[in-house]
Amino acid sequence: MSPSFDVFIAGAGPAGAATAISLSAVAPGLRVCLADMGRDASFRVGESVPPLIKRFLDHLGVWPQFTSDQHCPSFRTVSAWGGPELIGNEFFWDVHNTGWRLDRTLFDRMLAREAENHGAVPMAAKIRALRYDEGLWSVDCGEAGIHSARCVVDATGRSALLSRLAGLKPVNYDRxxxxxxxxxxxxxxxxxxxxxxxxxxxxxxxxxxxxxxxxxxxxxxxxxxxxxxxxxxxxxxxxxxxxxxxxxxxxxxxxxxxxxxxxxxxAGSRFLEGALPSGMIAVGDAASCFDPLSSQGIIKALRSAIFASYAIADWLSHSDEQGFVKYDALMKREFAAYQQTLHDYYGQEQRWPDSAFWHRRHIRNDTSTFAE
Ligand SMILES: Cc1cc2nc3c(=O)[nH]c(=O)nc-3n(C[C@H](O)[C@H](O)[C@H](O)COP(=O)(O)OP(=O)(O)OC[C@H]3O[C@@H](n4cnc5c(N)ncnc54)[C@H](O)[C@@H]3O)c2cc1C
The missing domain is CATH 3.30.9.100 (D-Amino Acid Oxidase; Chain A, domain 2)
Structure with missing residues (x-):
């Protein structure tokens, strides 16, 4: 039986949409589905992005579309951290010296639209179940039907739904x-x-x-x-x-x-431990969640999407699993480096040694897992 799609992407946030856009460049002609259950319309969080975002949006070919939306440029972050006074961190020294405060609804919509312009088939669907049989995934989308694909991408954000359906559990590092x-x-x-x-x-x-x-x-x-x-x-x-x-x-x-x-x-730090089954990959928050203090969630989502698209293309074109192996190693290294930076940053605030919140962050916690 021929599958409905080559790649079924669950979740049309920044990670899912960027995976579809990047796939259209590295493996043109693939039949890609981009499914999403729709969002809470009230508001979205995740709005400050550092100047480095330009490099990823350029790579995806959507920088002109990004700048035509009304996002606010920003030139610094400011914090009172480790002491009561405000200290500014100017982007002036950054090679792309403009960061942005995003309208998340517009930003996510722009990426999803570009994914569609690059050939992805949009689908309004809430994914409910998943099955793997003889080299094909069947994705149960409730009223939107059951769809088959050679490869599935978990881009469902923090819920990491597909990975959970496949038996994996994200590890929480704080609450x-x-x-x-x-x-x-x-x-x-x-x-x-x-x-x-x-x-x-x-x-x-x-x-x-x-x-x-x-x-x-x-x-x-x-x-x-x-x-x-x-x-x-x-x-x-x-x-x-x-x-x-x-x-x-x-x-x-x-x-x-x-x-x-x-x-x-x-908003805690979290990492998806363990090996996903063949033909499944997790991107963005489904793969790892960063503390919002880092303002790195969206950049990380775009970066993982781009690397995941390379791995998927290799696997679909010549059954080469090495891309998935390298991708996993990259995700692990990225998360370890992030944990060290986060620990160092929280360590700069020493004014309240008796506070549970700060004490928890001053002890290095690479192994704990908290119940959800
Ligand atoms: C309080 C807070 C502040 C933050 N601030 C920042 C910030 O300033 N800067 C920054 O870069 N990052 C920030 N982040 C992180 C950032 O929001 C995320 O990293 C980013 O949204 C991840 O993108 P994603 O595509 O992986 O997931 P998401 O944006 O969560 O997208 C997941 C998509 O999957 C869909 N979905 C989920 N389940 C299903 C299902 N069963 N079926 C179909 N579709 C499904 C959802 O509808 C959604 O559209 C913040 C996060 C929090 C919690």
């Missing part, structure tokens, strides 16, 4: 959670740090805020799942009370009005 509120206006533009992605640490974690394109502002309280309960940070009144105690974030938000209740997003 970081974001309690995020969207504000109607962008706040007080004259306050120090208002022009940048702003981070401020406090005894139980850290705060983050950035203006988003369209004149709004997003702010997040980042802490651990057990502490979020103690702080009552899922309730707007206690969230706002915490905001009032910040030295820099509160003044930037100023009189802006919250237009959502705090929404909790899991």
């Amino acid at each position: 970081l959670v974001a309690s995020v509120v969207l504000f109607e206006e962008s706040g007080n533009q004259d306050a120090p740090g208002a022009d940048a992605a702003l981070v401020e640490s406090f005894i139980d974690g850290w705060w983050y805020t950035a203006a988003t394109p369209g004149g709004r502002r997003i702010a997040a309280l980042m802490t651990d799942t057990d502490i979020v309960r103690q702080l009552g940070a899922a309730r707007l009144d206690s969230w706002m009370e915490g905001l009032g105690k910040t030295r820099h974030i509160g003044p930037v938000i100023g009189a802006a009005r919250p237009i959502t209740l705090p929404k909790l997003w899991p």
Whole structure:
């Protein structure tokens, strides 16, 4: 029986869409499906990207499309970390010296549209089950039918659904959670740090805020799942009370009005351990999740998509599994380097040695796994 597709990509976020775009360049003519169940329309998190994003968007051939959307250029990040004063980290020294604050909905939509322009078949489908039989994957998409493919790509983000259906379990390295509120206006533009992605640490974690394109502002309280309960940070009144105690974030938000209740997003570091079965590969957050402090999630998603497309092309064209093996090794090395950098960065904040949040991050934790 001939399969419906050569490659079935589950998830049309940055990782899935970029996999489809890159595949069209490295293996033209493949029949690629890009399936997504649709998103929560309220808002998306993950909006600050460093200047290096240009290199990946150039490689994918979508830089002109990116710049024609109204994302906000940004020239620095600012943080009060390890001390109370704000310190700026200028992108001036970066070879591409402009970072961006993204409209995530526009960004994701642009990539998905480009994937379609490059031949991927879009499908509105919630993947429910998966089966492998005689060299072919069958993907059960509920009402959208059952589709077969020679190769499946898990681009379902943090849920890593396909990998879980194949029996793998992501390992959690901490219990970081974001309690995020969207504000109607962008706040007080004259306050120090208002022009940048702003981070401020406090005894139980850290705060983050950035203006988003369209004149709004997003702010997040980042802490651990057990502490979020103690702080009552899922309730707007206690969230706002915490905001009032910040030295820099509160003044930037100023009189802006919250237009959502705090929404909790899991945000911890995580890595998909173990070998995926033949003909399956995981990209983006499905393969590994980085702490939002790194602002690397989207770049990492694009990078993994590009490398995964090489591995898939080799495998489909001459059954060469070496690409998958190299890809796995690369993912492991990338995650190990990330863990070291993260540990060093959290180590710079030593003001609250008795705080559970900081203590957990000052001991090196390469092996623990936390229940979900
Ligand atoms: C609080 C927070 C702040 C962040 N801030 C930043 C930041 O400033 N900068 C940055 O670079 N990164 C940031 N990130 C990380 C960034 O958002 C992610 O790394 C990025 O979205 C990963 O892209 P992805 O394509 O792998 O997954 P996603 O963007 O999550 O896309 C996954 C897609 O899969 C689809 N899907 C899931 N399950 C199914 C199913 N069963 N069937 C069909 N479709 C399915 C979903 O609808 C979705 O469209 C942040 C993350 C958090 C939690």
